[in-house]
Amino acid sequence: MSFEIPIGPQHPALKEPIGVRVTVDGEIIRDADLHLGYNHRGVEKLAEQKNWTQNIYLMERICGICSHSHATCYVQGVEKLMEIEPPKRGLFIRILVSELERVHSHLLWLGVAGHEAGFDSFFMYVWRDREIVMDILETISGNRVHYAINTIGGVRRDLDELQAKHILDSLEVLRQRSEYYQKLGTTEPSFVARLAGVGYLSKEDAIELCAVGPTLRASGVPMDVRKDDPYAVYDEVPFEVCTADTCDVLGRTVVRIKELMQSYNIIEYLLKNLPDGPIAVRAPRRAKPNEVVSRYEAPRGENIHYIKSNGTDKPERLKVRAPTLANYAATIKMLKNGFIADVPLIFAAIDPCICCAERSVAIVEEKTQQERIVTMSSLRELNLKITNYQARKREAEWPL
Amino acid sequence: MATLKTLIYLMIYPGLLFIFFYSTFAEWYDRKLYARFQNRMGPTHTGRAGVLQPIADFIKLMSKEDIVPERADRGLFRALPAFGLAIVSVGMLLLPVWNYTLDSPSATSFSGDIVVLLYLLSLPTFIFFLAGWSSTNLFSTVGGTRVLTMLFGYEVPLFLTVLTPAILANSWRLAEIAAFYRQRPLLALLNIPAFLIALICVQAKLERTPFDIPHAETEIVGGTFTEYSGKKLALFRLMMDAELVVAAGLLATVFLGGFPGGLLPGLINFIIKTLFVISLLSLLRATTSRIRVDQVITLSWRYLAPLAVLQLLVIILIKGLIS
Numbered sequence: 001m002s003f004e005i006p007i008g009p010q011h012p013a014l015k016e017p018i019g020v021r022v023t024v025d026g027e028i029i030r031d032a033d034l035h036l037g038y039n040h041r042g043v044e045k046l047a048e049q050k051n052w053t054q055n056i057y058l059m060e061r062i063c064g065i066c067s068h069s070h071a072t073c074y075v076q077g078v079e080k081l082m083e084i085e086p087p088k089r090g091l092f093i094r095i096l097v098s099e100l101e102r103v104h105s106h107l108l109w110l111g112v113a114g115h116e117a118g119f120d121s122f123f124m125y126v127w128r129d130r131e132i133v134m135d136i137l138e139t140i141s142g143n144r145v146h147y148a149i150n151t152i153g154g155v156r157r158d159l160d161e162l163q164a165k166h167i168l169d170s171l172e173v174l175r176q177r178s179e180y181y182q183k184l185g186t187t188e189p190s191f192v193a194r195l196a197g198v199g200y201l202s203k204e205d206a207i208e209l210c211a212v213g214p215t216l217r218a219s220g221v222p223m224d225v226r227k228d229d230p231y232a233v234y235d236e237v238p239f240e241v242c243t244a245d246t247c248d249v250l251g252r253t254v255v256r257i258k259e260l261m262q263s264y265n266i267i268e269y270l271l272k273n274l275p276d277g278p279i280a281v282r283a284p285r286r287a288k289p290n291e292v293v294s295r296y297e298a299p300r301g302e303n304i305h306y307i308k309s310n311g312t313d314k315p316e317r318l319k320v321r322a323p324t325l326a327n328y329a330a331t332i333k334m335l336k337n338g339f340i341a342d343v344p345l346i347f348a349a350i351d352p353c354i355c356c357a358e359r360s361v362a363i364v365e366e367k368t369q370q371e372r373i374v375t376m377s378s379l380r381e382l383n384l385k386i387t388n389y390q391a392r393k394r395e396a397e398w399p400l
Numbered sequence: 401m402a403t404l405k406t407l408i409y410l411m412i413y414p415g416l417l418f419i420f421f422y423s424t425f426a427e428w429y430d431r432k433l434y435a436r437f438q439n440r441m442g443p444t445h446t447g448r449a450g451v452l453q454p455i456a457d458f459i460k461l462m463s464k465e466d467i468v469p470e471r472a473d474r475g476l477f478r479a480l481p482a483f484g485l486a487i488v489s490v491g492m493l494l495l496p497v498w499n500y501t502l503d504s505p506s507a508t509s510f511s512g513d514i515v516v517l518l519y520l521l522s523l524p525t526f527i528f529f530l531a532g533w534s535s536t537n538l539f540s541t542v543g544g545t546r547v548l549t550m551l552f553g554y555e556v557p558l559f560l561t562v563l564t565p566a567i568l569a570n571s572w573r574l575a576e577i578a579a580f581y582r583q584r585p586l587l588a589l590l591n592i593p594a595f596l597i598a599l600i601c602v603q604a605k606l607e608r609t610p611f612d613i614p615h616a617e618t619e620i621v622g623g624t625f626t627e628y629s630g631k632k633l634a635l636f637r638l639m640m641d642a643e644l645v646v647a648a649g650l651l652a653t654v655f656l657g658g659f660p661g662g663l664l665p666g667l668i669n670f671i672i673k674t675l676f677v678i679s680l681l682s683l684l685r686a687t688t689s690r691i692r693v694d695q696v697i698t699l700s701w702r703y704l705a706p707l708a709v710l711q712l713l714v715i716i717l718i719k720g721l722i723s
Contacts, residue, residue: 005538013618027542027693116618118609118690124438190610191689340542341692344618 069298077294090154105299154280213301218251423641437686466630481635532624543623553700558601578658
């Protein structure tokens with residue numbers, strides 16, 4: 001007997017709205033289908049109405065976890081458009097924050113993985129220690145979530161000796177704790193039993209379905225924008241691309257923990273070799289007509305911003321491709337022939353950030369279950385139609 | 401006098417009133433310990449150190465809106481929580497805490513009560529299954545089938561291990577088994593492997609991590625209890641707490657020498673020994689991750705059941721040597 005289980009748009013395993021319809025045969029998943037479009041925020045349209053500087057703060061608010069990733073990706077693109085080169089110290093601080101963000105994002109993911117697998121103690125411990133990196137980010141930028149450290153042409157806040165020392169001290173604690181979690185996450189029998197062999201994605205499939213980030217690297221493909229197309233100062237920072245060859249959720253966990261270790265090394269290197277000098281250069285208000293594609297390795301994978309300028313102080317077009325969108329196709333592949341019990345784990349293993357990836361609105365008819373995608377223009381027409389009608393109605397009922 | 405004593409037995413100790421207060425206390429203890437294992441505070445506000453929190457939760461749930469799904473089997477859906485609580489409460493009366501004499505069997509302590517108690521502990525599992533099935537919700541149905549699937553795994557090892565000490569004590573009466581091990585404490589040490597296996601099986605019976613599969617929140621929402629709300633959910637939660645106390649009491653009677661000493665010393669014995677068992681269950685809950693339902697079956701039949709049979713064989717051989 002096979003039946004369809006709706007996971008989402010409201011479900012305890014999902015923190016954001018997305019629909020996963022799984023057709024199950026007993027406990028085994030035969031088919032899976034993703035339904036997107038429960039959330040539309042109009043970020044891209046909004047970006048066309050704001051100037052280059054205002055857009056930094058808009059981009060930062062695409063995502064709450066990888067806020068710095070989107071802002072940096074955008075700022076790098078705009079710097080290319082404006083043909084300015086940020087000073088070295090500014091770049092060092094910028095990627096220092098991005099590595100700290102990677103640490104906080106990966107720790108958050110580890111905790112969530114523990115929670116999805118029903119290992120709440122792991123979750124509580126990891127999130128307790130994540131507070132250390134949140135505190136570091138607060139000392140650098142004054143904020144815990146939206147750091148607002150980027151500006152076009154550099155960064156907004158400098159770093160002093162005392163802060164650098166504080167970060168290095170806290171880093172030691174984090175390193176020890178991460179080693180403990182590595183040991184726990186890969187040896188605790190009941191946890192490993194849940195992760196090993198779950199959500200298999202072969203190397204060929206991962207490449208074919210355009211997976212990105214730790215999902216791709218856990219399938220044994222050493223692809224990382226920081227190495228393949230180094231931006232900022234990544235070409236002079238020593239680090240390794242972490243991979244795993246188990247192609248399952250355990251591999252994705254291992255890759256993320258290894259990346260934590262690499263990030264600690266990068267942060268240490270950056271702080272010890274921080275050059276002197278200014279942190280930002282002055283940026284022009286306008287950008288010449290041109291277009292640019294900016295790539296950035298976010299904690300979840302490759303982030304792409306396409307920016308087109310038309311000579312004014314506003315972008316003509318800004319397209320954001322969040323890493324989660326690239327991983328959806330691979331997720332369907334991973335879900336098939338798994339157990340219902342593994343749905344939250346497999347889904348969480350791509351570290352989904354659903355609202356960052358949502359662009360269109362889908363309408364599902366309640367009775368027929370038919371789905372249609374609504375474009376912005378037709379929504380606007382619909383809106384006009386409704387408001388016109390109401391306006392006429394009001395006029396008709398007006399007594400005077 | 402005898403009537404009064406029976407009334408006290410049924411209503412106050414160890415009857416309804418004691419079950420209510422002690423099981424909420426056990427829930428608080430479990431929650432607090434679990435929280436401390438996880439570096440959290442646990443309940444703090446209601447009462448001293450949050451000790452009244454489970455009662456507050458109970459009252460809050462009782463006052464909530466109570467919804468019965470349209471397509472559910474209304475009669476069954478409504479009756480199940482009360483049935484479940486009644487069954488577990490009867491189980492509590494069979495524990496040899498007070499009002500029994502070793503020499504003569506009575507209504508609450510008779511030869512074979514260990515089997516009746518095991519049976520009464522099996523019934524809640526069916527209550528959970530029926531609760532899931534009668535809600536006609538997809539998540540509840542999946543939860544219900546998981547309840548039954550798990551039952552096939554842990555039930556046999558649990559019965560084998562709980563009956564092992566009974567065989568060595570040569571009695572099927574809980575009070576006599578407890579008295580036997582009080583007289584010969586060294587023999588109780590032989591049952592330690594059985595005790596550990598029984599702990600794991602009880603954890604599975606109580607559906608706590610790593611066996612909280614039938615109501616795994618991140619997979620199937622509330623599982624069997626998805627459609628339950630208000631009073632019915634409150635009763636179900638009380639039933640699960642009471643089941644925790646009864647199961648811990650059973651293990652304490654069979655493996656830890658029972659609760660001697662009549663009313664007050666017996667009560668203190670009961671509280672200390674059950675809290676000890678609950679602590680072990682909490683520790684197990686805090687240090688493991690939820691496993692899959694097929695892994696429960698593998699675990700039970702590949703490891704727990706053979707070990708339980710081995711233990712049984714050893715006990716039978718030792719019994720032959722002693723007598």
